[in-house]
Amino acid sequence: MNSHPLNEWITPEIQDRNERILKRPPVLDIQQLHKSFEHKGKQIEVLRNVDFTAYKREFICVVGPSGCGKSTLARLIAGLETIDDGSILMDGKKVTSPGPDRGMVFQSYSLFPWMTVKENVMFGLIESGMSKTTAEPEALQWIDLVGLEKFTESYPHQLSGGMKQRVAIIRALANQPKVLLMDEPFAALDPKNRLKMQQYLLEIWQNIDITIFFITHDLDEAIYLADRILVLDAHPGRVKEVVNVPLPRPRANDTFLSPAFMGTKAYLESLVHHEEEEPEDMEDKLKMVRMVSVNSDVPDIF
Amino acid sequence: MFNNLSAWFTPRTPLDKQSKRLLTFGSFAIPILLWCLFSYVPFIWHPQVEITQPGGVSYFREGTLVDKEIFQKEVDKKLAANPDLDPALLPQGEPANPVYLPAPHEVVTALYTAFTTPPKRNNEPWLHESLWHSIQVIAWGFFWSMVFGVPLGILAGTYASASHLIEPFTEFFRYLPAPAFGALAVAILGIYDAPKIAIIFIGTFFQMVLIVSATTRKLNIALVEASLTLGCKGLRMIRRVVLPGILPDLYRDMRILLGWAWTYLIVAELIGTSSGITWFITQQARYKNFDNVFAAILIIGIIGLITDMILARLGKRLFPWHTSK
Numbered sequence: 143m144n145s146h147p148l149n150e151w152i153t154p155e156i157q158d159r160n161e162r163i164l165k166r167p168p169v170l171d172i173q174q175l176h177k178s179f180e181h182k183g184k185q186i187e188v189l190r191n192v193d194f195t196a197y198k199r200e201f202i203c204v205v206g207p208s209g210c211g212k213s214t215l216a217r218l219i220a221g222l223e224t225i226d227d228g229s230i231l232m233d234g235k236k237v238t239s240p241g242p243d244r245g246m247v248f249q250s251y252s253l254f255p256w257m258t259v260k261e262n263v264m265f266g267l268i269e270s271g272m273s274k275t276t277a278e279p280e281a282l283q284w285i286d287l288v289g290l291e292k293f294t295e296s297y298p299h300q301l302s303g304g305m306k307q308r309v310a311i312i313r314a315l316a317n318q319p320k321v322l323l324m325d326e327p328f329a330a331l332d333p334k335n336r337l338k339m340q341q342y343l344l345e346i347w348q349n350i351d352i353t354i355f356f357i358t359h360d361l362d363e364a365i366y367l368a369d370r371i372l373v374l375d376a377h378p379g380r381v382k383e384v385v386n387v388p389l390p391r392p393r394a395n396d397t398f399l400s401p402a403f404m405g406t407k408a409y410l411e412s413l414v415h416h417e418e419e420e421p422e423d424m425e426d427k428l429k430m431v432r433m434v435s436v437n438s439d440v441p442d443i444f
Numbered sequence: 445m446f447n448n449l450s451a452w453f454t455p456r457t458p459l460d461k462q463s464k465r466l467l468t469f470g471s472f473a474i475p476i477l478l479w480c481l482f483s484y485v486p487f488i489w490h491p492q493v494e495i496t497q498p499g500g501v502s503y504f505r506e507g508t509l510v511d512k513e514i515f516q517k518e519v520d521k522k523l524a525a526n527p528d529l530d531p532a533l534l535p536q537g538e539p540a541n542p543v544y545l546p547a548p549h550e551v552v553t554a555l556y557t558a559f560t561t562p563p564k565r566n567n568e569p570w571l572h573e574s575l576w577h578s579i580q581v582i583a584w585g586f587f588w589s590m591v592f593g594v595p596l597g598i599l600a601g602t603y604a605s606a607s608h609l610i611e612p613f614t615e616f617f618r619y620l621p622a623p624a625f626g627a628l629a630v631a632i633l634g635i636y637d638a639p640k641i642a643i644i645f646i647g648t649f650f651q652m653v654l655i656v657s658a659t660t661r662k663l664n665i666a667l668v669e670a671s672l673t674l675g676c677k678g679l680r681m682i683r684r685v686v687l688p689g690i691l692p693d694l695y696r697d698m699r700i701l702l703g704w705a706w707t708y709l710i711v712a713e714l715i716g717t718s719s720g721i722t723w724f725i726t727q728q729a730r731y732k733n734f735d736n737v738f739a740a741i742l743i744i745g746i747i748g749l750i751t752d753m754i755l756a757r758l759g760k761r762l763f764p765w766h767t768s769k
Contacts, residue, residue: 222669242675252666255765256688265684266674297765310670317674 147409151388151402160386163197163369169353170196170219170321174228177214178378187378188214192228194372194381196321196353201344203356203368207414211379212357216323219355220246232320242270245314249326251306253298259285259309260294266317284312288342304335308342315352324356328363340366344393361410365403366393373413382413476548483547490539499535509540546735554735555742564731571724575743578709578720581637585644585712586705593652594694600653601660602668602686614653622647623711635716643715647708648701655701659693660686692759692766699755706748 152160175192178185188211196202204212217223219230221240230237232244245266253262260281267277285294288308298306307327314322328336340363347354358364364371368387375382388402397403451457459467482489493515498504501518519534541547546554558571569577599606622643629639663686671677671685713722721740728736759766 220669220673222672240669240672240675240677242673244673246670246673248666248670250664250666252664252670254667254670254685254689256691256763265671265676269671269674269676269680269684299765313670313674323673 148385148388148402148406151405152386153388153390156386156388156390159391160369163200166197166199168195169198169200169233170194170355171231171234172215172219172228173231175215175218175225175230176227177211177218177223178226189218190378190380192374192379192381194384196355199347199351199353201347201354201356201367201369202372203358203364203370204372204374205358205361205364205410205414206374206379206382207376208359209379210374210376212359212374213325215374215379216246216325216355216357219321220244220323222246242266242317243319244321244323245317245319246323246325247307247310247314247327249329251298251303251310253306253309253313255298258295258297259290259301262298262309263313263316266313270317281316284316285309287346288312302335303331304339307331307339311343311346315346315350319352321353321355324354326357326359329359336360336363343367348392361407361414362398365389365406365410366397371410373410385410385413479548482545483541486539490541492540492542493537494540495535495537497536499533501535504535509543510537512539543732544734546738550735551738551742554733554739558736558739568727569723571740574720574724575747578713578722579747581640581712581720582644582702582705582709584637585641585708586648586702588641588645589649589652589701589705590698593649594656597653597656598660598682598686598690600657601663601690602682607657610653611657614650618650618654620646622708623715626711626715630716637719639716640709640712640719643712644705644708647712648705651704652697652701655697656690656694659690659697662693663689692763695755695759695763699752699759702751702755703748706744 172192172194175189176187177189178187180186192215204215206212214223218225219237221237221244225237237244253259254265257265260278263281263284264274264277267280268274272280282291282294285291288311290305290308293301293305298309301309310327311322311324328339331339343354344367354367356364356367365387371385371387373382373385374380385406388406389397389400394400449463451459452463491512492509493512495504495506495508495510495515498506499519499522501522504510504518515535515537522529522534561571563570596606596610600610601607625646626639626643629642633639633642667685667689668681671681676684709720710722713720714726718726721744725737725740728734728740
């Protein structure tokens with residue numbers, strides 16, 4: 143443990159917080175999870191032997207190279223895919239099908255286009271048996287929370303990408319799930335909006351009792367948001383490491399520039415990208431683009 | 445005038461309002477203009493001669509139509525018999541089109557007179573009665589198709605199991621031409637409206653199942669999955685999410701299928717006792733009132749176009765969220 147490269151930034155406060163998290167009751171328990179898909183008659187192993195436990199009110203991010211099955215993992219937890227082997231326990235109960243205890247926010251906008259913002263947020267409440275008259279004020283409260291009061295009666299197509307995802311988040315949260323699964327929810331947003339949404343999300347998360355399981359391929363995002371980062375390996379997806387993020391909470395405004403942040407990022411990069419193909423043949427391709435003989439005397443632009 | 449004429453020739457580029465109007469006008473004006481040219485310019489086509497003066501030829505009557513060659517032969521015969529014949533006494537006539545190509549003005553008049561002319565026999569229906577009968581047959585046929593076709597299509601598009609159960613047979617049945625069931629339909633359902641409705645049903649139902657299932661499959665899967673994670677599943681999910689999600693596309697499908705129903709109507713109405721607009725058309729053709737035949741065909745087209753335009757307008761109102769696509 144002492145030899146871990148990130149330990150130098152783990153202050154006693156962070157250490158203390160991490161230890162306290164691990165003492166909380168586990169909410170989500172993934173045990174020996176296997177999943178493979180059939181593709182053109184061949185079995186492709188997506189996840190192998192995944193073991194992980196998320197604790198109450200923890201913020202987990204999952205990163206890994208493409209093809210590591212991180213989306214599949216989220217969909218398995220949501221109950222949108224069937225489990226081949228192993229099990230996923232929610233509060234000790236086996237997950238077999240989708241349920242309102244696990245909310246999900248998708249990468250593609252998944253608001254119901256024929257419903258207004260308010261009706262979208264009310265959807266889950268009504269499905270869980272609430273009457274319209276009680277669901278409405280509750281939905282309005284959530285809409286207030288993310289600052290969309292003016293858009294209560296708007297249709298999704300009238301909203302910007304960030305606003306749509308805010309509605310998608312509160313629609314999932316309104317059902318009071320124990321776990322919120324987020325599958326690259328901000329990937330389609332521009333960087334400025336993405337940061338804003340990340341801040342929103344942290345603020346919401348700090349104020350309610352929810353465990354967030356956040357899939358992303360953006361390492362900055364993962365470090366900024368997570369308590370612990372689950373790093374997956376690809377082909378097949380396995381747990382490579384679970385990284386404790388050595389940053390204090392709440393996150394400082396300049397946290398992106400802190401040495402701890404950069405160090406963590408460099409470390410994660412070494413984990414995620416170590417076996418990906420090196421761009422060694424790029425040079426040859428560039429020469430082809432120049433359309434001149436490799437040996438001819440062309441001044442280098444550098 | 446058309447400063448962005450280049451847009452006409454750029455693929456998939458929207459046009460300005462003026463060009464749009466001009467082209468829409470042209471889309472109707474060009475065929476009508478061609479029709480006028482063939483009808484009113486004597487040296488274009490006009491393969492026959494309408495006799496204005498028999499000139500002593502036994503079978504020529506004033507107003508009869510004969511082929512140009514036959515007319516010329518008779519004139520030559522007269523001249524051969526009596527070369528000094530006064531040209532004014534020779535058979536005379538004007539170039540004319542065959543009886544089956546009435547001129548535009550005749551058809552336009554027929555559009556009006558067809559409605560005002562009483563039927564030849566007392567027990568025969570007026571044109572508007574025939575039309576109303578046709579519309580009823582279409583409406584019932586299409587209604588029953590929708591009652592069974594839409595739910596089956598949605599089920600097949602939502603559940604892979606339903607798709608495998610429903611679609612293979614539908615796919616096979618779709619290739620059986622609906623009119624081929626005519627004799628069978630009459631044998632089972634009698635000679636009146638029932639077999640006609642059945643033909644329209646057979647013609648549209650199987651297509652409808654497949655088209656609706658394809659439309660349902662195009663619904664963004666994230667919407668279905670979102671509803672599942674929000675605790676909404678089964679038939680309730682279909683009613684709350686799938687149906688409203690596909691409704692605008694479903695509506696468009698129905699508009700297209702309604703056009704097909706009109707095609708099957710014409711065949712269906714020939715089955716058993718001929719009835720409706722088809723009966724009117726065959727009857728008028730028998731009397732060689734081709735202006736009425738054209739008028740009736742035009743009426744079908746106009747009814748189709750107008751219903752479609754009304755439905756399109758209505759669709760925009762019904763589905764305001766759909767404009768974003």
